[in-house]
Amino acid sequence: MKILSFINMKGGVGKTTSVVELGTILATEHGKKVLIIDIDPQTNSTFSLIGLDEWGRIKDTATIADVLGMNKGLSSRDAEYDIKDAIIENVCEIENLDLIPSHIELTFLDIDLSSEPGRENILSRQIEKLTTDYDFVLIDCPPNLTIAPQNALVVSDHIIVPVSPEFYAAIGLPLLINRVNQLKRKLPGCTVEILGILFTQKRNTKDHNHHLDSIRRTCSTELGIYTFQTVIPFTTKISEAAKYNKPATLINPNENGIIAYKNFAEELIITLED
Ligand SMILES: Nc1ncnc2c1ncn2[C@@H]1O[C@H](COP(=O)(O)OP(=O)(O)OP(=O)(O)O)[C@@H](O)[C@H]1O
Ligand SMILES: [Mg+2]
Structure with missing residues (x-):
């Protein structure tokens, strides 16, 4: 089982999109058993995979908030909440793609757990209870490094950093690496x-071409960080898919951005085998 967290303190760079599309492609095209964990209170990957009705049925008892020990009256980790109870199987009718949804309440996790010793290790203790054999666990992180993403870091084998090739990314990347x-x-x-930097939302402009080349160079010569060869282009077909509560891969399987995510899935599998 490989556990991969998608992290960048910069918002809107394609963390959620990468988790959802990659998870879908690994399950549908590569026969991998995949669990997506949404630990972002924005709940974006949750609603890319399930609808509001389904979420309404489980929101009080079976989300990552319960797994991390919130909602103590209902199901606390003191009462040994079981991570398996928060898994929704075969989301979007995709065999092999499971989800642990998020909850907006997760915004208060740091306050709720402020006096809990070992609060960064809760997910690690819970993941040990998984009996289903997953090939991949993909964790969609919020754009910060607070307690929930720290839990993700502790359990993860690797981090993938989605980066949009622009000026602010060039400044933010060394800070992110230092913080990690x-x-x-x-x-x-x-x-x-x-594990590497994944360039996302790449437009064919002079500015993006320049920053992509320059970040690749800085990563290889100064930071010692791998940059994936595959580059995900900017395409409106990806942003338009969200409203259907479905991955873009299911809606536009042959679109440029999705083909790029398919290439990325292959590159990732090869990189992990090396
Ligand atoms: N390759 C792409 N082309 C066009 N739009 C994209 C692409 N990737 C992501 N988007 C859109 O950009 C927005 C931000 O993407 P996404 O939600 O994946 O970023 P994020 O890093 O998870 O953001 P946050 O930090 O808020 O969690 C979304 O509206 C998404 O649909
Ligand atoms: Mg997100």
């Missing part, structure tokens, strides 16, 4: 490594 390294030293048992 600091957390690794602080969090006991955290051995996560940055």
